[in-house]
Amino acid sequence: MSFETGQTVVRRDVHRSGRVWSEQALRVVADTGEALVTACAPGAEARWPALYAKARSDGDRSVRTEAFEALAAGEWELADGRWQETELLLWKPPTAWFSINAFYTPTGLRNWYVNFEHPTCRRTDGFDTFDLTVDLVMAPDLSALTWKDEDEYAHVRRLGIITDTEHQAVDAARTQVLAMLEERSGPFADVGTWDDWRWDPTWPTPRLPRPAPTSGESQEWGATWPPTGSIY
Structure with a gap:
């Protein structure tokens, strides 16, 4: 199946148990054989692990460790939230173990961000x-790069959240991304176009599909999530 430009889609992170770990409403920019390109803007609806939301609101990164332990135990809850502060452009090849993301502030492209993740399963x-868990952060002009969350990656490996097979796939994906940087392929082939991109102001803010509330249940979303680079 393919998606239409401007269509709202939902990215879900789904644990091997089948339970949803997070949801994020996105807008389709393009859907080609090479990649699905989606975007997000401040106010877009999401659902995050409640402990991640607590870690952000409390400024306590150690709570993220608790979130991973809850994931390993299969015991977590989701908190409603909204994307804040940055615009996001996300490039996801269908079979890749990564996505390439660009984050924008009002002054322009802030940074590139490679998120290592499972290949896409469309709905x-x-x-x-x-x-x-592990990520790669790059300067707007690709002149510098930094590996991020290696400590958390080691921790989730110890917890068994990431299997040996997934670890091998991540290692191969790291090599693939570095080769793309060296060759200036994929999004890196046209950095100028990506640098100039901005959210289309005619698009409504992406919203998640919602079940009808039960009697007495609020329809308001209280939590917010101001990401500094990744939603994870």
């Missing part, structure tokens, strides 16, 4: 993947 309303 009628979006796609499923699963974040694999």
Whole structure:
């Protein structure tokens, strides 16, 4: 199946148990054989692991460790939230163990961000993947790069959240991404176009599909999530 430009889709991170770890509403920019390109803007609806939301609101990164332990135990809850501060452009090849993301502030492209994750499994309303913790952050002009969350990656490996097979796939994906940087392929082939991109102001803010509330249940979303680079 393919998606139409401007269509709302939902990215879901789905644990091997089948339970949803997070959901994020996105807008389709393009859907080609090479990649699905989606975008997000401040105010877009999401659902995050509640402990991640707590880690952000408290400024306590150690709570993220608790979130991973809850994931390993299969005991977590989701908190409603909204994307904040940055615009996001996300490039996801269908079989790749990564996505390439660009984050924008009002002054322009802030940084590139490679998120290592499962290949895409499409649904009628979006796609499923699963974040694999480790990330690569790059300067707007690709002149510098930094590996991020290697400590958390080692921790989730110890917890068994990431299997040996997934670890091997991540290693191969790291090599693939570095080769793309060296060759200036994929999004890196046209950095100028990506640098100039901005959210289309005529697009409504992406919203998640919602079940009808039960009697007495609020329809308001209280939590917010101001990401500094990744939603994870």
